[in-house]
Amino acid sequence: MANYQKIKGTRDFYGDKSIKLTYVENVAKEVAISYGYGEIVTPIFENTDVFVKNVGEESDVVNKEMYTFLDKGKRSITLRPEGTAAVARSFIENKMYATSLPLTKLFYFGPMFRYEQPQTGRFREFRQFGVEVYGQGSPLLDCDVIMVAYAFFNKLGLKNIKLKINSIGNFESRGLYSKALKEYFSKYVDKMCPDCQRRINTNPMRILDCKCDKDLEIDGVKVMENAPKINEYLTPEAKAYFDEVVDTLKNFNIPFDVDYGLVRGLDYYTDTVFEFIIESDDELNGLAVGGGGRYADMIKSMVNIDVPGIGWAIGVDRLISVMENQGLFTDLERRVDAVIMGLDKDSKIAGLQLAQEMRKEGLIAEMEYCKTAMKPQFKLCDKLNPRFIVIIGETERESGNYTVKNTATKTQEIVNVKDIISYIKNK
Numbered sequence: 322m323a324n325y326q327k328i329k330g331t332r333d334f335y336g337d338k339s340i341k342l343t344y345v346e347n348v349a350k351e352v353a354i355s356y357g358y359g360e361i362v363t364p365i366f367e368n369t370d371v372f373v374k375n376v377g378e379e380s381d382v383v384n385k386e387m388y389t390f391l392d393k394g395k396r397s398i399t400l401r402p403e404g405t406a407a408v409a410r411s412f413i414e415n416k417m418y419a420t421s422l423p424l425t426k427l428f429y430f431g432p433m434f435r436y437e438q439p440q441t442g443r444f445r446e447f448r449q450f451g452v453e454v455y456g457q458g459s460p461l462l463d464c465d466v467i468m469v470a471y472a473f474f475n476k477l478g479l480k481n482i483k484l485k486i487n488s489i490g491n492f493e494s495r496g497l498y499s500k501a502l503k504e505y506f507s508k509y510v511d512k513m514c515p516d517c518q519r520r521i522n523t524n525p526m527r528i529l530d531c532k533c534d535k536d537l538e539i540d541g542v543k544v545m546e547n548a549p550k551i552n553e554y555l556t557p558e559a560k561a562y563f564d565e566v567v568d569t570l571k572n573f574n575i576p577f578d579v580d581y582g583l584v585r586g587l588d589y590y591t592d593t594v595f596e597f598i599i600e601s602d603d604e605l606n607g608l609a610v611g612g613g614g615r616y617a618d619m620i621k622s623m624v625n626i627d628v629p630g631i632g633w634a635i636g637v638d639r640l641i642s643v644m645e646n647q648g649l650f651t652d653l654e655r656r657v658d659a660v661i662m663g664l665d666k667d668s669k670i671a672g673l674q675l676a677q678e679m680r681k682e683g684l685i686a687e688m689e690y691c692k693t694a695m696k697p698q699f700k701l702c703d704k705l706n707p708r709f710i711v712i713i714g715e716t717e718r719e720s721g722n723y724t725v726k727n728t729a730t731k732t733q734e735i736v737n738v739k740d741i742i743s744y745i746k747n748k
């Protein structure tokens with residue numbers, strides 16, 4: 322049987338929802354541009370290798386969540402599950418490193434796709450606003466990149482957002498840590514899921530993201546909670562870098578916690594990693610509205626030049642839910658300035674002409690196109706709740722003086738057609 326319903330985990334945006342989305346997108350772009358970022362628009366799909374290589378074969382995103390298919394030319398294609406790997410691919414392919422360094426600052430806004438179990442704040446198609454910066458590795462830059470997210474949150478009026486930050490070290494630290502995790506989990510691995518049993522040999526750090534074993538308790542031991550923490554394995558160099566990030570952050574007025582358990586679910590990170598967490602008293606509490614970190618090696622591993630990167634992505638769908646909860650969308654109703662009523666065919670044409678003039682001047686004007694009777698036209702007014710109703714009948718049309726009703730004061734005046742726009746604008 323034909324199925325004409327939307328795909329599970331996707332949503333349609335119209336009416337209020339699309340007004341909210343456009344608003345958030347406009348603020349995102351405004352903030353990114355004011356911080357010196359240029360927009361990058363990459364394709365919705367890429368060669369599968371772009372994500373497998375960078376996000377990591379053992380990550381949940383690659384392993385379980387990608388929409389991957391063969392196109393008609395039998396190429397393996399993937400709907401992008403995130404932006405970082407795709408932007409890095411573009412940075413290299415377009416040789417941006419040749420022209421835009423020492424610092425390339427890019428932002429993106431658009432849909433991403435992950436085959437996840439839909440639930441609160443989790444969709445199969447969702448939107449991210451993200452930034453990526455290439456060229457330098459400095460604690461100061463890490464803080465600056467984090468502050469762009471806060472500029473965005475502040476502009477939206479978002480409250481109760483906490484930064485969680487950690488370092489997962491350089492590759493040397495990660496090697497030591499992986500060894501320690503392997504040793505620790507080997508005591509429990511027989512009772513863990515098949516993914517964890519594989520990951521203990523391929524990528525022990527990814528065991529920490531496991532969704533099935535996250536609350537596993539064996540002989541009274543909370544297996545995940547008690548796992549070794551990365552901070553004990555940082556090299557002195559990685560530790561000094563992170564200490565400087567934390568010290569620098571203290572100069573800015575943002576609440577943050579160092580969370581040694583934060584490792585992020587994507588393989589490309591090195592050193593600083595962070596998430597923006599919502600604190601609230603409902604089901605959104607603890608949800609990450611965004612996350613990111615530094616990645617020293619992604620570009621180098623694809624083209625042999627040493628260009629470190631750092632960035633973050635904010636989940637716009639989650640952000641909108643949080644903003645709705647915090648009552649931040651009160652001023653966004655669509656405002657109709659005037660409904661123009663025509664009481665005969667020629668008056669309707671005069672009304673349409675007036676509507677065109679109003680729209681050129683930035684006023685939102687609507688009309689009923691089919692009916693000349695009063696009743697259906699007032700019905701439209703009830704629905705749209707315009708600030709003014711302009712009524713044109715034969716007498717008004719001939720004299721050029723139209724009846725203008727003010728719906729707030731419930732008064733009406735006769736206004737010459739030439740003056741209607743300035744009359745409405747001035748009220």
Ligand code: HAM
Binds near residue numbers: 406447611
């Ligand atoms: P991520 O943590 O996988 O990082 O995703 C960032 C944000 O996207 C999450 O915090 C969440 O708000 C949102 N998100 C992720 N999955 C879903 C979903 N299924 N439904 C709704 N929202 C979701 C990245 O994607 C990295 N590329 C971030 C980054 C940029 N790192 C460096 N540069």
